[in-house]
Amino acid sequence: GTVINVCSATDCQADPNVQFDSVNNRFAVVWEDARNGETNYNLYGRLYDSNGNPVGGEKNICTAANTQCEPWVAFDPIHEQYMIVWEEGLTPDNGPFSIKAGLYDSSLTQIGNTITIAIGSDSMDYNFPCVEFSVPTQQYLITYNNDDISGGDWWGNIWGTIYDDAGNVVVPIFQIKAGEFSRTDIVPYLTSSFLVSYNSPSVSGGSGLVWGKLVSADGEVFTGDIQFSASTAAEADWANLAVGNEKVFVAWEDIRVYYPYPWNDISTDSYGNLWRLNIPSGTEMTYVIGEEKVMLLEAQITSIPIDPENLLAWYDFNASFEGTISFDILNGAGGLVLIPGVSPGQSLQALDPVPLRLRAHFTRSTPSYTPELERWSVRFIGLDEVPPVTVLDHISGTQGLNGWYTSQGVTVWLNSYDLPEGTGSGVNHTYYSLNGAQIQEYDSGNGISLVVTQDMQWMGVWEVNFWSVDRSGNAEDNTQPDNTITIKIDAERPYVEIAEPVDEQQVNLPFWIRANATDNGVIDRVEFDIEPFGQHPGLPFVDTEPPYEWLCNVSDMRMSEGSNDGAQTAGINKMIRARVYDESGQVWTDEHWIWINNAESFGKRFLIGFLKDRNISDTQITFTTRCILSITLDSFIPAMYTSHEQFVILQSNRLGYIGPLGIIGFFDTHVVGE
Structure with missing residues (x-):
């Protein structure tokens, strides 16, 4: 068939995950989506039949505040529902990231409320969630790793937790593997267990090896490690598992093969291994057939002494059993029957508060049948002087x-x-x-x-x-x-509005940007920037006290870099930004377009005079003045330099002559120390 266009909304759609609904014979595709802005990723989904035709329209999986990303889907064919897990962070780049989950019916409509699996903090993120469903146990295993994204650390311990089909915790969070690992995948294996894969880094901190652990239905982690990327030369990452015919196929990205420029930083290969895990289901057994023995039709068991430390009085006896079993209450030594033939629910309040034992007598008429005692117990009234x-x-x-x-x-x-x-x-x-x-x-x-x-x-x-x-x-x-x-x-975001300059106003460098910011609480800061946003050293400019303002001087930014960064020459139409943050981390942004009249001339000078000590490089020319007249082209302010000042002129933006002893022309320049 042809390629299916799942989503063509604006901006970025990424990290899709697909799961098959074996009951309704269709697929569910879920992805992260930046159609509402790259500071507010959300999750969307869509259903397709087995021929690739869409079933209905797009579904909003999670469009809450902040960023939801890295979704993973599992399907429960018994209850015809999905569980979807994802990361949720205040910012899409640095978090802090938490792990969330939700149950969705077969049409991708959410069932109940969103489930919080793990809550991140400024020093701890939780990333790369994965989920799988076990049909025999009707339970979901959710895995992820901890790290510190804002600190540049993507590696940490591997964690797991088990939920039932209603979204209730069956096994609380437990550690699958301690150390430096990331990016899990899960498949059901050996009937009711799960097989979990994860990556370890190389010595340099990049791609390393793929490992695996077997996890039982009650959260028990088997001690042995499986090295799926069996070769010691592997530089593996992003592993994916599949099972069938009692075998496991593992595939991953691998950068062990070096490619020459320009493919050296972008080329990876795909490797894989096929495994069959020979895990024994029992132990060896030997037996001997001997002579016929006496037929056992009666048996008896006696408990150890029962002597609670804070005993005030005995209360009652209870037992759960099948078949013919009679019970007695004995003294602590076991030699005296205090209450013969006691029945479940019978009061023991006539007994003195002294130690006692329980005795059960089993009777059967044929060896093919055995009475079963599930449990027995006594209740007592205890001395309680300790508060809860x-x-x-x-x-x-x-x-x-x-x-x-x-x-x-x-x-x-x-x-x-x-x-x-x-x-x-x-x-x-x-x-x-x-x-x-x-x-x-x-x-x-x-x-x-x-x-x-x-x-x-x-x-x-x-x-x-x-x-x-x-x-x-x-x-x-x-x-x-x-x-x-x-x-x-x-629960309310702050608000900021650029008061000066107004949208599409014409300005001359340098110019002030002033903003009015309000909040129902306390404003943490206002950040100012000019496009390209986030790419100028020293920007965004941060102002923590009103009045919130910033003097935009593009020339100063350019000269501090030592080269033209494009803010002046990329065009005179620029966007400016003011962004306010409150103490809770909520954000509001206002942006204006402006027209910079003097962008081409600002910072340029007409120079004429005499010089010495000229030095020429690929990017600039430097010299010391003897006597030079300077006129700035945007303000026409003259200046005379006669005190051996040092000039720096950019090779990329000059019109004129610079000889070993003299200079005349128009230059993009600055004076060291000014």
Whole structure:
């Protein structure tokens, strides 16, 4: 067939990932998209049938604030749904990056809320997420690596977590491999397990080797490492796995072959290996057939002594079993029956608070059948003089910078447990207060919801104090530092507007750029720049105090580089930018077009006079003055140089004569020290 144009929106579409829906016989394609600007990547998707025809239109996978990128998709054929994971960062280049996930039905409509897997910080990013589904266990494995992108470090530990089909945590975050690794891929393997690949760097920090680990359905990581890129000469990266017929095919990019210029920095080859992992499913067994033995129709087991440290009184007996089993309560030594034939649920409160044992008697009429005791237990009333403990479990909301959240609402989730551990009376109530106001009881199903409104100017700060009380009346000390957290929400972006010059105004260099910036909170800074943005040394110019302004002097920028950078000669129509940041990391940008009248003449001079010590290079000519008259062409201000000043003239922009002793003409120049 022909090439399918999945998306032709403006700007950048990248990092696509595709997954097959085996139930509805169609494909889902998900990608990152910069159609809303390269500071705000979002995720989009589209469905295609098995003939490559689109099914419906584009789907918004995630178009929240900030940047979502690097998506990965897995399909659950049992519930006909997808799980999609991605990175989310405040900026697309430096993060900080977190890992998010969501469940989507077979038409790519989101089910429930977005799931936060790992939250990044200024010093820790989480990148390159991957997800796969296991049909036998009906669970998803999500993997990723930690690093510090803003510090130029893309390598770190490999992590994993397991979720069920409803998006609930089955196995919390666990470490798959410690060290310097990145970029995982996952395939189901050996029925209910997962095979995970990842890359290690070379000695120089670039492409290295491809490795693998086997992870069980309950998150157990097998100790052995598999070196998929078996050759020691490999310089591998970006591995991809596929399984079939009990074999694993691994392919990767490889730069081990050196190519001459101009292909040396852009050419890579593809390598691969086919593996069959001979992992034994059991151990060797030997057996001996002996003589017929006596038929066993009865058996008996007795527990070890049960003697809780904080025992006040025994409460009741319970057991879960199948078949014919009778139970007795014995004294601690096991020689005296205290209650014969005790039944599940029977009270033990008539017993003294002394150690005891449990005894079970199994009976069967034929060896083909065996009674089964699943569990047995006794409950007791314990002495509880220790208060419970309440801790912060997690916070749901979009995290900004400096401890701020930028979503309109934030939910605080608590967790509590009683002490002594395992024998306490149990948590009875958990309470909280906001900013010292009315005491409220915590609802574990809804958490503590904090929301800002327009009346609050979309900003709020709460001191959340929390504590618990157990069934014995022991109250937790809520004055401890760990019992109070501060939640700050700023749900409104700052605003900046260039006041001077106005859009499409004509100006002469140098000129002032002045901006008015406002915010519902505190403005962190205003940055000024002129195109090409981010490419001039010293820019953007940062102003942290009002009035927010910058003197744009293109000539000074050009001369500080020692060569013409194109800001004057690329054309006289330029765009200027003002960008405001608030404390929470939110941004607003305003841009104006301007016309620079004197861009060609600014900084140029007419020179005539005498010189000495002339030096000529490929890019410039330098000399010392004897007596030289200088007239600047934009201001026509004359100056006389007679004190052995040193001039620097650019070879690329001059019209005139420079001899060993004299000079006349028009030159792009500056005087050292001015």
